[in-house]
Amino acid sequence: MTKEMKSAAAGQRWLSAVLRSREGNLVLLIAVLTLLTTSLNPRFISPQSLKDLMLNVSIIALLVLGQTVIILMRQIDLSISSIAGITAFFSGTLFINYPGIPSLAVVLIAILAGLLLGGVNAALIAWGRIPALITTLGTLYIFRGANYAWVHGRQVNAVNVPGSFLAIGTSTFVGIPILTWIVLILLVVFAIGLRQYRVGREFYAIGSNPNAAVLAGINVSRRLATGFLISGAIAGLAGALWLARFGTVDATAAEGIELSVITSTVVGGVAITGGVGSVVGAVLGALLLSVFSSTLVFLRVPSFWQQAFQGAMLLLAIAADAYLAHRHALRLRVKWSHV
């Protein structure tokens, strides 16, 4: 075999690996979409619009990290938007009530607050044995209702928040916004944690087959609680960063954002039936959705179409996952039928 043939074969293998993995597909899709839109409107890849894109995707991508853990376990967390909303306003009031409080302290307190609210979900789901959908649908409204009652028409404005804190949402480091750096670092932590560590593998095991997980000696209740605590803490952090990004926060902050997060996660290849997917794919899913929605803006599609597109993409992703799982099952059956 000549050298060229070998490298060609290697290239082909590499290509087929890219085409076969969800992450590879997503990167390709994002690239194609970007090229298409850029050819129609070159301003699409101007530094400013790239920065906007990164900032827009960051908070969703952050929440996607927590949601991935949840969906991997065949659960769902609808309450993240309400947790992020309440902690965003809470962070703002901390700056107002305690002038001179360090930004880091506010971020940590916001994470703690998120952890606490996530703890409510965790207790109800793991020990109250209420399905996650019902629990988090309930707490979605309870937390948001509490937020409305507490905020009572007030607002936190950018003037109430110190510039050093707002800088998290506006300034860049090596060309990438600090907000995006935070998400990237957490992405690496989550990717390694889910791949290499026992806790991470247990999340996958629970989602693949809950009964088998119990028989394998996994404390399912405790892992469920861990997941919802993580999701809550991440939502708390997202709330603080929401304040840093937008400066102005009222009772409606982050309302409805859970739909984008769940759609991103599922489009990113985390199967809604649990046990399958990666956090990198999920974040790429968020990026794809974000690129797609800015494409719509650049193509002057009315903003009213956004939500319908998001719903359609979620349905497509679920259907695609089910189809792939079905084909995989068929292939396994053929493979073993000769034995």
Place this chain on the structure above:
Amino acid sequence: MSQSQPSTRRLARRVSWETILALLVLIAVIGGTLLNKDFLTVENWSNLLANFVEIALMALPLSLIVITNEIDLSVASMLGLSSSLLGLLWEYKLAMPLAIVICLVVGALCGALNGFLIVRFRLPSLAVTIGTLALFRGFAYIVLGDKAVADYPPEYAEFGIGNVPYTFIPSPFVLFIVLALIFWVVLHHTTVGRSLYAIGGNQTAARFSGVNISQLKMLLFIASGAISALAGIVFTFRFSSSRADNGTGFELSAIAAVFLGGVTVQGGKGTVTGVVLSLLLIGIINNVLTLADVASEVLRIVTGSLLIISILLPNLIASTHERLRLRERQREINRLVGASVAK
């Protein structure tokens, strides 16, 4: 103690969830009357019934869907879509009866899409209807944008806010009474109803007993779509207003009513009577709180809490029962072991 325990358990078995709900409704009525002198007036009751008619309509097919162990989260979005579509068609000067029929058909088609994805592709209903929750609400925005249509003809607006002549019953509420009766007959007195319980109890067993699961589920989701569209039409006439965001979040109240009504999450259990009573209970609680000038955001907290409590409470009762039963059995084993050792 050994005497009283079985008797309390027998009592617990005899007291159905419906009886408990009926007692709670009675307590709520008495409480409301004592708390507020405006509560037990004809006018207030007419308001009370009118205010939950949309949610009550959507809760009927939803409870049957939950009995078969599925869920439909998209009901409120189908309501919004139907309301927006009615507005658009009216703007295009379409005859109102025709517009209403089109809205109902579109609702049924939306439900059919849900059913098709769930039945044909075996996708989880939870995921599908989260997707269509966004999709149908998106359609509503595409249809009407941020406009509002309000110039409905007076005779239809009158249907929305008027009462049945010589009674305090709001006209739209008649729709609910008729549909509740139909659902009650279907669920409790036909083979279809028994089949629905069978599907919820054990889907595989139901399939082997010759129940056409796909067809029944499809029918339920279509019914859910058509009735949600009907609820959208009622909402539109009641407020004389079509907006794309009409009824946002109503799915929470509908689901809360279904679970509070004694339909279990695991499927296979629940009655129409229970759901009607729980709707009445939620309606009364909301009404009493509104009369007491409690802000609408607090109502959201109450509804969310009711949803969680309606499942938490039976779970706690069941686990306590289980613990008591285990302890009793352990005592029995100890006694037997003791007896055999003595022998």
